[in-house]
Amino acid sequence: MSNDESLVHLLADLVAIPSMNPMGRDRSGAEYSEERLAAYVSDYLRRHSIDVNTSEVAPHRPNVIGYVDAGAKQTVLLEAHLDTVHADNMTIEPFSPKVLDGRLYGRGACDTKASLASFLHTVGTLAKNASTLKFNIVIAAVSDEEYGFTGARRAVENGLVGDFGIAGEPTQLRIVRAHKGVVRWRIITKGTAAHSAYPDRGDNAIYTMGHVLVRLQAYGSELMQGPRHAELGTPTLSVGVIEGGQAVNIVPDRCWIEIDRRTLPGETENEILQSAESVLQDVSKYEFEPPHISIGGIDVSPENPLLQRLAGVIEEINGECVIETAQYATNAGVYNQSGIPTIVFGPGNIAQAHTAAEYVEVDQVIRCCEILSRFLTT
Numbered sequence: 001m002s003n004d005e006s007l008v009h010l011l012a013d014l015v016a017i018p019s020m021n022p023m024g025r026d027r028s029g030a031e032y033s034e035e036r037l038a039a040y041v042s043d044y045l046r047r048h049s050i051d052v053n054t055s056e057v058a059p060h061r062p063n064v065i066g067y068v069d070a071g072a073k074q075t076v077l078l079e080a081h082l083d084t085v086h087a088d089n090m091t092i093e094p095f096s097p098k099v100l101d102g103r104l105y106g107r108g109a110c111d112t113k114a115s116l117a118s119f120l121h122t123v124g125t126l127a128k129n130a131s132t133l134k135f136n137i138v139i140a141a142v143s144d145e146e147y148g149f150t151g152a153r154r155a156v157e158n159g160l161v162g163d164f165g166i167a168g169e170p171t172q173l174r175i176v177r178a179h180k181g182v183v184r185w186r187i188i189t190k191g192t193a194a195h196s197a198y199p200d201r202g203d204n205a206i207y208t209m210g211h212v213l214v215r216l217q218a219y220g221s222e223l224m225q226g227p228r229h230a231e232l233g234t235p236t237l238s239v240g241v242i243e244g245g246q247a248v249n250i251v252p253d254r255c256w257i258e259i260d261r262r263t264l265p266g267e268t269e270n271e272i273l274q275s276a277e278s279v280l281q282d283v284s285k286y287e288f289e290p291p292h293i294s295i296g297g298i299d300v301s302p303e304n305p306l307l308q309r310l311a312g313v314i315e316e317i318n319g320e321c322v323i324e325t326a327q328y329a330t331n332a333g334v335y336n337q338s339g340i341p342t343i344v345f346g347p348g349n350i351a352q353a354h355t356a357a358e359y360v361e362v363d364q365v366i367r368c369c370e371i372l373s374r375f376l377t378t
C-alpha cells in the first residue's frame with residue numbers, strides 16, 4: 001500500500017467507528033461514546049512505538065494522549081477531538097465511508113476525523129525516525145468537543161504541555177489564529193404558585209423574568225456598541241431558550257432562560273457573570289446556574305515564530321497561506337487559556353461539517369500531512 005493509500009485507509013477506519021456525542025440528550029450505547037475510537041487511536045499509536053496515556057473524562061469517554069520525545073527544546077501539541085455530532089437525517093451512509101470523485105464521505109469525515117487521521121499518520125511515520133524531528137510531539141485525541149469541551153479541559157488539568165499547539169478542525173488548510181469564546185448559562189426566577197383566579201396570592205416568576213429579559217436585551221445592545229476587536233468585532237449576548245409555568249390556571253413559581261454570551265479573547269468567565277449580575281441589580285429573586293459551557297476566545301499573535309514557521313511551510317506547499325479569524329469556538333480556547341499558544345488548522349471545509357452528506361477532499365488530507373511533516377522536521 002502506498003503512503004497516501006494507507007492514509008485514506010486510516011481515515012476510513014476512523015469514520016467507520018461511530019463516536020457520536022450524546023450532546024446532553026438521553027442517548028446511550030457504544031455509538032454514543034468515544035470509547036471504541038479511542039481504543040483504535042491508542043492501538044494505532046502503540047503500534048507505531050509511541051507512548052500512550054489514556055484517561056477517562058467521564059464513563060466511556062476517554063482522552064488518548066501520545067508522546068514522542070525527540071530530545072528537542074520545544075514541544076508541539078497536535079490535537080483533534082474524537083467525537084462527532086449525531087447522524088440523524090443524514091442522506092448518506094454515516095459509518096460506511098466511501099470515496100467518490102476525490103471526496104471521502106461519512107459522519108466526521110470533515111469534522112474532525114480528517115485532522116485526526118492526518119495527525120496520526122504524520123506522527124506515526126515520523127516517530128520511526130525521531131532523530132529527524134525538530135520538536136517533541138504531544139498528540140491528543142480528546143472526547144466531548146461538540147458539546148462541553150470537557151475532554152480538552154481534563155487534558156489540561158492532567159498536565160498537558162506544549163510551546164505551540166494546532167487544534168485540528170476543518171479550516172481548508174488555512175491558519176485560524178483568532179476566534180471568539182462562548183459562555184452559556186441559565187438564569188432562574190422563582191415565585192409562589194397560586195390559583196390563577198387569585199393572582200395576588202402568588203408571585204409570578206414569569207413576570208419577574210420579564211424584568212430580567214428587558215435588562216438583558218438592553219445590555220446586549222450595549223455590548224455591541226462597546227469595545228471592538230479589530231477582526232472579531234464586539235462581544236454579543238442572546239437569550240435563546242425560555243421555559244416557565246405548569247398550566248395556564250396556575251400562577252407560575254418558576255421560569256428559566258438560557259443565555260449565549262459570545263466573548264472576546266481575554267474576557268474571563270467571572271467578569272462576564274459579574275457584569276451580567278450588575279445589570280440585574282434591582283431585580284430580586286433570580287439565580288444564576290453555573291455555566292454549562294465556558295470556553296475562552298483565542299488571539300495568537302501573527303508574529304508568533306511557530307505560527308510563522310507553519311505559515312511558511314503552508315505557502316511552500318499550497319502556493320499561498322491564508323491567516324484568518326473565525327466565528328466558531330474550538331478546544332484551542334482551552335489550550336490558550338492554559339498557556340499553550342494554539343491555532344486552528346486542518347483539512348476540510350467548515351461548510352461541510354455537521355451536514356447531511358458530510359465529506360472531506362482527500363487531496364487536502366494528503367497535503368495536511370505534507371505540511372505537518374515538513375513543519376516538524378525541517
Ligand SMILES: [Zn+2]
Nearest residue numbers: 111112145169
Ligand atoms: Zn470539530
